[in-house]
Amino acid sequence: MAIFKIVHITKYQYNWPIKESINEIRLFPHNFENQDVLEHQLLITQNPEIKISKDYYGNHVGNFNTLEAHTEMIIESRMLVRVNHSLKIPKIDPTTIEDLASFKKGSITLLRLSYPEVIENQKAIKAILQPILTEEKSVITIAQRCNQYIFEHFTYTKGITNIETTVDEIVNIKKGVCQDFAHLLLQLLRTAGIPARYVSGYICPNESGLRGEGATHAWVEFFTPTQGWLGLDPTNNIWTMDNHVKLSVGRNFYDCTPVKGTFKGLARQTLSVCVSIGYEDGRQFEEINDVQLQEVSSEVQEQLNYIDLLQQQQQ
Structure with missing residues (x-):
């Protein structure tokens, strides 16, 4: 048996204000036979209302909208989870x-x-x-x-x-x-x-x-x-x-997918994910990854290049 304190931070940044960000998250740890969720907390930029439901596979899904203009969105999921896989290797099973x-x-x-x-x-x-x-x-x-x-x-x-x-x-x-x-x-x-x-x-x-x-x-x-x-x-x-x-x-x-969504506006976005894992004995591990996002169409790319040019001229 082990207890972990996990902090999962997803950070989106935009080089130009965007608005009407609509998001769907699957950041809710499972309660099942070998895993107990002792605590869970979600912190999201601008503190939007989160509507939680279940999908086809039984996952908890959160949906929220951020209508105001913003250049950054941070989603922080904090959880305390106890895991107990009593059988690490399954029993002998002749099922074909x-x-x-x-x-x-x-x-x-x-x-x-x-x-x-x-x-x-x-x-x-x-x-x-x-x-x-x-x-x-x-x-x-x-x-x-x-x-x-x-x-x-x-x-x-x-x-x-x-x-x-x-x-x-x-x-x-x-x-x-x-x-x-x-x-x-x-x-x-x-x-x-x-x-x-x-x-x-x-x-x-x-x-x-x-x-x-x-x-x-x-x-x-x-x-x-x-x-x-x-x-x-x-x-x-x-x-x-x-x-x-x-x-x-x-x-x-x-x-x-832990986080997915869409927004209105033309801006280059970057995504970084930080996961911190803490143990009962005080040890802690942390890893930060910059995520490669899906490429945009050539038409959108041209518009983004034009906006970049305007920004450079204003500086």
Whole structure:
């Protein structure tokens, strides 16, 4: 069992005032069997009213608007979470893919999470699975071997991918970060016929030195009829442990995006995310990342360049 104090700060900055910012956030830690949310607080610039609801996958979602003109928006999520994964390795489970068939028929959600994405290089996915599926194996064994394959054949490298990177691109370059490896594992499991979902959260540093620790993290959960949803972390080739804190689940990253929104105005925006993790013994870890945002259209880019020129002339 472990208790973590996590502070997640998202900061948007604009070089020109914008207005009517409309936002959707998934920054509410999960209450589930192995995770208890002891405290949670949200602090947002201009203190807007937040309307909270639940989405299709059971995540708490907050929606808020900021109508006044502003050049900065900070969203700070503070949480105190207790995690207790009593079984770090699942029980021996003989359930096969064929055994899953009847459970998937009775659940639209399981069916939805069983269909792989349509990608160009699906042949490469099937080629990876071929030696793994040569014999009749349990669902747990197949999932664990897919997890291990990614860890052994793909290199953890920051800065070469972004939120728009596709599974095809990951298969081609064989490099990426936790989000990329989670999407690849989802493609493998779903192609094999195993229901699987994307998980957004945090991995808190420990003495083993896990990859991706101290920041937002992503992993995968797959379904078994006897043990429910089991978590695998392909970035580290491990089952989820006491230091994995869950935020939200969905079909992919887009269902779990911590913050997304839109605004009125022409301005260049920058985004930085800071995650601070504190332990009961007083230790604290912090990581700050500048996030690469989606590219704008050429038309918008020309307008932004024109505004930059006007600003330079006024100086």
